[in-house]
Amino acid sequence: MLILGIETSCDDTAMAVLEVKSNKTKEIKVLTSVISSQLKTHATYGGIVPNLAAREHSKNLKPVLECVLKETGLSMEQVNLIAVTSGPGLIPSLLVGTAFAKALAYKYNKPIIGTNHIAGHIYSNWLEPVLSKKEKTKRQKDKPALNDRKIFPILNLIVSGGHTELILMSGHDKYKRLGQTRDDAVGEAFDKVARLLGLGFPGGPAVSALADKFEAPNSKSEIKLPRPMLHDKTLDFSFSGLKTAVFYLLRDWEKAGVKLTDQLRSAVCYEFQNAVTEVLVTKTLRAAEKYKVKTIALAGGVSANKLLRQTLTEGGEKLGIKTLVPEMIYTTDNAAMIALAGYIAYLGKKEKADSSRRNSWQRVKADANWEIV
Numbered sequence: 001m002l003i004l005g006i007e008t009s010c011d012d013t014a015m016a017v018l019e020v021k022s023n024k025t026k027e028i029k030v031l032t033s034v035i036s037s038q039l040k041t042h043a044t045y046g047g048i049v050p051n052l053a054a055r056e057h058s059k060n061l062k063p064v065l066e067c068v069l070k071e072t073g074l075s076m077e078q079v080n081l082i083a084v085t086s087g088p089g090l091i092p093s094l095l096v097g098t099a100f101a102k103a104l105a106y107k108y109n110k111p112i113i114g115t116n117h118i119a120g121h122i123y124s125n126w127l128e129p130v131l132s133k134k135e136k137t138k139r140q141k142d143k144p145a146l147n148d149r150k151i152f153p154i155l156n157l158i159v160s161g162g163h164t165e166l167i168l169m170s171g172h173d174k175y176k177r178l179g180q181t182r183d184d185a186v187g188e189a190f191d192k193v194a195r196l197l198g199l200g201f202p203g204g205p206a207v208s209a210l211a212d213k214f215e216a217p218n219s220k221s222e223i224k225l226p227r228p229m230l231h232d233k234t235l236d237f238s239f240s241g242l243k244t245a246v247f248y249l250l251r252d253w254e255k256a257g258v259k260l261t262d263q264l265r266s267a268v269c270y271e272f273q274n275a276v277t278e279v280l281v282t283k284t285l286r287a288a289e290k291y292k293v294k295t296i297a298l299a300g301g302v303s304a305n306k307l308l309r310q311t312l313t314e315g316g317e318k319l320g321i322k323t324l325v326p327e328m329i330y331t332t333d334n335a336a337m338i339a340l341a342g343y344i345a346y347l348g349k350k351e352k353a354d355s356s357r358r359n360s361w362q363r364v365k366a367d368a369n370w371e372i373v
Contacts, residue, residue: 038056
């Protein structure tokens with residue numbers, strides 16, 4: 001089965017083709033994954049401009065589709081299913097992407113399924129890049145099979161620019177939210193702290209890079225930032241106070257005439273990253289023990305953070321729980337994850353989708369606030 005994934009939830013125009021060899025074994029292979037980035041377009045604004053992003057998607061969708069088909073040597077007639085991000089995300093971007101996908105489904109008489117963006121990030125943990133036979137064999141041994149029931153329940157830590165959630169997964173496409181941020185998402189906090197430090201956009205990679213350069217005796221910073229809600233009994237998060245603490249720290253330095261050197265910037269990034277990681281990992285492991293999960297999975301754009309990946313994996317190992325982290329190329333928005341999540345959702349609706357293939361495009365609606373649970 002060949003699935004065309006289409007992703008336009010924010011500022012990246014992405015498409016991918018996923019091959020599933022058997023519904024029973026769910027053996028998957030990414031044939032190609034293409035992303036047209038708008039990063040340079042939005043960098044001057046310090047963030048994503050929704051209407052500008054939508055206009056860029058309109059320009060990019062057709063060329064990206066042509067690129068995907070050329071790289072795979074396929075035609076639209078050979079595609080068996082179209083999976084498109086329907087939400088959550090920026091509504092102007094979602095409308096452009098879903099309209100394009102629905103037009104393809106109508107023109108080529110293909111079944112189409114609207115896919116949840118967060119579900120896509122969760123399933124990114126099962127995607128693999130193109131590897132040699134030796135590397136692929138090794139990688140598959142490290143990662144549980146998608147059809148292995150023993151991996152459930154799975155505790156998913158979703159960390160991105162718009163989401164910070166703990167999602168319990170009892171089976172494929174079966175979700176329960178255990179906790180979420182009460183204010184800023186962790187990725188948003190990274191961006192805002194980066195802006196305060198004059199590091200530019202996007203903030204996550206910039207903060208992480210400076211944190212890695214921090215040098216101090218015993219790698220301990222004299223700067224101390226709060227760990228919001230670390231000891232709170234709930235599994236919720238809060239990062240607005242941490243961001244505000246950085247603001248007040250910088251303001252006090254400015255009043256005292258302290259020059260914001262690269263070393264001080266590095267120290268702030270180091271402590272901020274440590275604070276975020278400690279809160280995220282502590283609460284995730286607490287939830288993992290409470291709900292007796294078999295697997296912990298990290299997902300979302302912030303899953304690219306090296307400290308978070310390492311600390312969560314080590315914490316899971318201490319509890320004897322398998323921890324999954326996505327390949328770095330699949331941590332950010334991509335269409336391969338949408339293709340896989342769409343395929344999983346399609347299996348549960350296959351009979352209905354097949355019986356009304358010609359009209360399945362009519363059921364796909366963009367929903368900026370589509371919650372996974």
